Amino acid sequence: MGMTVVEKILARAAGLEAVKAGDVVEPKVDLAMSHENAALVINQFTEIYEGTGREARPWDPSRIAVIFDHRVPAEGPKTATNQKLIRAFVARHGIGKFHDIRGDRGGICHQILPEHGYVRPGCVVVGTDSHTTSHGALGAFAFGIGATEMASVWALGVVLNVEVPSTLKVVVTGCFPPHVGPKDLILHLIGRLTAQGANFRVLEFHGDTIRKMPVSGRLVLCNMSVEAGATSGIVPADEETARYLREEAGVEERIEGVAPDAEAVYERTVEIDVSELAPQVACPHTVDNVKPVDQVAGRPVQQVVIGSCTNGRLDDLATAAGILQGRKVAEGTRMLVFPASGRIYAQALEAGYIREFLKAGAVVMNPGCGPCLGVHQGALGDGEVALATTNRNFKGRMGNPKSEVYLCSPSVAAASAITGVITDPRKGGQ
Amino acid sequence: MGKVVLKLGKDISTDDIYPGRFMATVLPAETPQFCFYDRTEFNARLKTKAVPPGSVVVADENFGCGSSREQAASALKGHELVVVARSIARIFLQNSVNLGLNLIICPTVEASEGDDMEVLPGKVVNRTTGKEFGTVPLAPARQAIIDAGGLIPFTRKRLRAGS
Numbered sequence: 001m002g003m004t005v006v007e008k009i010l011a012r013a014a015g016l017e018a019v020k021a022g023d024v025v026e027p028k029v030d031l032a033m034s035h036e037n038a039a040l041v042i043n044q045f046t047e048i049y050e051g052t053g054r055e056a057r058p059w060d061p062s063r064i065a066v067i068f069d070h071r072v073p074a075e076g077p078k079t080a081t082n083q084k085l086i087r088a089f090v091a092r093h094g095i096g097k098f099h100d101i102r103g104d105r106g107g108i109c110h111q112i113l114p115e116h117g118y119v120r121p122g123c124v125v126v127g128t129d130s131h132t133t134s135h136g137a138l139g140a141f142a143f144g145i146g147a148t149e150m151a152s153v154w155a156l157g158v159v160l161n162v163e164v165p166s167t168l169k170v171v172v173t174g175c176f177p178p179h180v181g182p183k184d185l186i187l188h189l190i191g192r193l194t195a196q197g198a199n200f201r202v203l204e205f206h207g208d209t210i211r212k213m214p215v216s217g218r219l220v221l222c223n224m225s226v227e228a229g230a231t232s233g234i235v236p237a238d239e240e241t242a243r244y245l246r247e248e249a250g251v252e253e254r255i256e257g258v259a260p261d262a263e264a265v266y267e268r269t270v271e272i273d274v275s276e277l278a279p280q281v282a283c284p285h286t287v288d289n290v291k292p293v294d295q296v297a298g299r300p301v302q303q304v305v306i307g308s309c310t311n312g313r314l315d316d317l318a319t320a321a322g323i324l325q326g327r328k329v330a331e332g333t334r335m336l337v338f339p340a341s342g343r344i345y346a347q348a349l350e351a352g353y354i355r356e357f358l359k360a361g362a363v364v365m366n367p368g369c370g371p372c373l374g375v376h377q378g379a380l381g382d383g384e385v386a387l388a389t390t391n392r393n394f395k396g397r398m399g400n401p402k403s404e405v406y407l408c409s410p411s412v413a414a415a416s417a418i419t420g421v422i423t424d425p426r427k428g429g430q
Numbered sequence: 431m432g433k434v435v436l437k438l439g440k441d442i443s444t445d446d447i448y449p450g451r452f453m454a455t456v457l458p459a460e461t462p463q464f465c466f467y468d469r470t471e472f473n474a475r476l477k478t479k480a481v482p483p484g485s486v487v488v489a490d491e492n493f494g495c496g497s498s499r500e501q502a503a504s505a506l507k508g509h510e511l512v513v514v515a516r517s518i519a520r521i522f523l524q525n526s527v528n529l530g531l532n533l534i535i536c537p538t539v540e541a542s543e544g545d546d547m548e549v550l551p552g553k554v555v556n557r558t559t560g561k562e563f564g565t566v567p568l569a570p571a572r573q574a575i576i577d578a579g580g581l582i583p584f585t586r587k588r589l590r591a592g593s
Contacts, residue, residue, distance in 0.1 A: 024571040040456035078454040146500040146525035152585040161571035196492035373450035394443040401468040
């Protein structure tokens with residue numbers, strides 16, 4: 001029987017000839033990523049060893065990555081103390097893939113992993129973050145786990161009792177119209193599947209639109225696959241994957257992809273033609289409450305956020321800067337920009353985008369998760385509305401349960417920043 | 431037997447169960463104070479111990495969607511709440527299994543706040559309405575972790591076996 005990409009990856013990682021959906025396996029982990037919640041992982045990890053008479057040492061420090069991004073720089077003493085504790089652990093165990101709060105190597109975990117070449121096609125990647133699904137963009141099987149499960153991975157180097165997920169095949173065809181792109185595609189797909197439509201399942205992306213899409217766009221699709229409940233999104237590796245790893249991540253060794261078998265078994269196939277797709281907006285308070293932009297156009301917004309692990313990459317900033325060019329952010333609207341990493345920040349500076357943002361009246365913040373998870377840097381006031389290129393619009397997500405968050409692409413966000421109301425970028429942001 | 435103390439709709443996120451602004455608090459002993467923090471009245475009842483252990487939270491489909499934050503499971507467990515949901519999002523389900531939160535998947539459950547619920551093998555009985563609802567057993571791979579007392583003892587056993 002044929003296997004899907006994830007079945008093939010899990011078979012290899014579990015040392016088996018073949019696996020099928022529903023099997024229980026114990027895959028070896030190639031990369032185990034945590035951010036500030038490593039503080040809890042360390043606590044649970046230490047507890048595992050209690051009474052064993054063994055020293056608590058991670059199975060392979062070279063396969064552990066720790067990236068500070070959720071609350072950077074620390075918003076308060078508790079976070080700062082957690083970060084201090086994690087730094088000490090990382091130093092003690094020689095964890096090299098550590099990205100502290102720095103302008104050069106720092107940034108959001110889901111940008112740092114790809115851009116430093118830590119993820120390769122065919123790898124098993126786990127992360128204590130639900131958006132770990134992002135790394136499927138490089139042909140890896142990447143999924144989010146909790147802190148205790150990560151502690152178990154640190155101890156054993158495998159994920160225990162993993163049920164092989166079934167896979168939905170998503171076939172995307174057609175060329176994106178102007179001002180429509182990967183974010184609109186994934187919002188549309190989530191709207192169709194619903195917030196639980198892919199729960200316990202993998203979304204495997206195919207079709208000529210995907211083949212022509214750069215890794216930056218594939219990251220958007222896989223990043224938000226979890227918003228349909230998916231265990232992971234995955235784009236089978238191809239020439240573009242190899243190009244990205246070689247040119248942008250500096251990987252020198254040969255890249256081998258994992259392709260699905262022709263007779264792979266999929267739970268079902270979802271087909272999407274993007275050639276007529278309109279810009280999409282996810283309305284409060286669920287990500288599957290998706291509407292074409294014209295249905296919500298005119299809604300006043302007090303805060304526009306461009307950034308996050310979904311849309312804080314160089315092409316996103318280029319798009320937004322291009323729309324803003326010479327124009328101003330509307331009075332009564334704040335625009336916050338968060339480049340996804342220090343490297344992207346530097347590239348955006350070089351390309352002139354940062355100056356464009358500042359001239360327009362946007363505030364450019366340091367790379368990190370920013371207000372996406374509602375901890376600091378841009379909380380909303382009572383009754384305020386935000387329009388963001390981030391990935392979640394749950395009630396209270398941006399720090400205030402009495403506010404609303406709409407999700408959109410960088411084009412819609414930038415066009416709306418100029419007008420101060422949700423705006424269809426195809427009609428201009430005048 | 432426990433009373434339904436909270437009745438929830440579908441797609442309840444872990445942001446709702448445990449808001450992001452308390453994520454710097456990680457230890458299971460400290461997280462329960464922020465359980466459903468923005469549901470102010472319910473949170474106040476939890477804090478004043480007005481909700482007895484074994485009380486039931488009933489939810490519609492896709493309970494625990496969103497963030498992988500384990501605080502959501504540890505906060506509910508800290509109050510010894512029983513969650514009966516029509517379906518559960520993957521990461522939250524796994525976190526709950528790993529920590530030993532009492533979680534029941536009951537695809538047809540119907541209950542109102544104040545109802546008395548009893549969890550029995552294979553079913554949930556609403557003693558107030560007299561209706562019974564079938565439950566979905568956990569996959570054996572997950573049940574094995576529960577049977578071991580959670581993922582920490584389960585992993586510890588594996589470590590010892592490997593020596």
